[in-house]
Amino acid sequence: MKAYQLKVAILYLKPPIWRRCIVPAGISIFRLTIILRAVMGEPGSHLSGYKYSSLRLLFAGKMRL
Structure with missing residues (x-):
């Protein structure tokens, strides 16, 4: 199984x-957001933004977990 280290x-x-x-590899943006919040210890009920610099993507939004 292919994977990426972030x-x-x-x-x-x-x-x-x-x-x-x-x-x-192939993880959805929704699941990646859940993982990033868990890794960084965020509660997940406020506005967050993520910048994927090597992929040149930017994702921002409010999500409740």
Whole structure:
């Protein structure tokens, strides 16, 4: 099974806060958002934005888990 290792960081913080995680290839944006929130410890009931710099994608939205 193909997978990707991601480095997830919160921008503009000093010192930087980041985590690494491995996700399966072909994961949906919805499932990726759930994983990112779990990895970073976000509660999931507020507006969040994600910038996928190597893929050049930006996703922002409010989702309740």
